Amino acid sequence: MASIISIHSFRGGTGKSNIAANLAYVLAQRGRRVGIIDTDVQSPGVHAIFGLRGDSFSRALNDYLLGRAPISEAVYPLGDGSRTGHEYLAGLPLFLIPSSIHASEIAQVLHEGYDVGLLNDGFYTLIDALALDVLIIDTHPGLNEETLMSIAVSDSLCVILRPDEQDYQGTAVTVDIARKLDVPGMVLVANKVPSRVSKDELSAQLEKEFTVPVAGVLYLSEDVAENGSRHVFSAVYPNHAFTRTIEALADRLTGKT
């Protein structure tokens, strides 16, 4: 059985897409067949981390949701070695389903709405057609219908937050909804944590506050900032503390620990 992992944060700018992309890469490198779908239709971006430009893909999740194409036409095999500068992806069983970055395409989905059931069907069609072991869903921040649908069908939910009061309050809302939706596994990941903050103390504080296990603490990193979503960070810096934490997160979310 494939497992569905949603990566979510209540607020934007937490590093959600970056963590989703790196998690997908680490799992694919271990030989898992991994799909990563960008359901952030309003503000898509994960494709950039894998070296795709917005004008380089002709089909996207938008086309499927609007009934213009089967979801299989919006799948981009990242392991085909076609992206210059991203040769480290070559040969990996990693598949991306991007959302369109074109204003008119985003507008059309927002304007017309879509059948939410179609999104759910799409997840399972992808799992079946690509024989996936893991489907990672990069969600839209906050709580909208596609996000709630993603959370509802997930085996695991990874909530990203920064050590910030606004993030804490929003995370409380997400955790509350996820509990009502009976998500089997839920973890927190603290990102962009200042270096003077103790990892153990922060984890203890978050676990007490939300009664959800903390699966990783990622410190604010100039290396990650400098990478600027141009590459999959874990591929470029395999021995970096960030990469080690993503590897531990992958273990946790796939039941290895």
Add this chain to the structure above:
Amino acid sequence: MPSLFDHINRELNDDDSKGITPLELAELPADQRQIMLAMLRDQAGQQDGVARAFLIDKWVGRVADVDGTLNQLVHMGLLIMMGETPNERYRVNLRHKRGSNAGFGLWSVLSDRVPKDRLT
């Protein structure tokens, strides 16, 4: 007297209010919610629905009245029933996501401006 067109038009427009949103799903009573979530997560049942016999077998002893709960969910319009007794199958009836109230002209104008703005 309303015409056939009025009737059909009203039915079509009413479609947006039928079914359930994921947020409403979270607020259902525990028995109903468990069954609905299990159906959403059932990979095999996504295309043709989940068989009644399978659901009863799976939930008997865990949900007080599986048969009654299924009937309630169908009656509330939250489950779509397919097939005939004794081979009924069910699918979750998810509500269509409503579009934005902003006029499409607004989006078109924005869309047209983006490439021009990038060039300047």
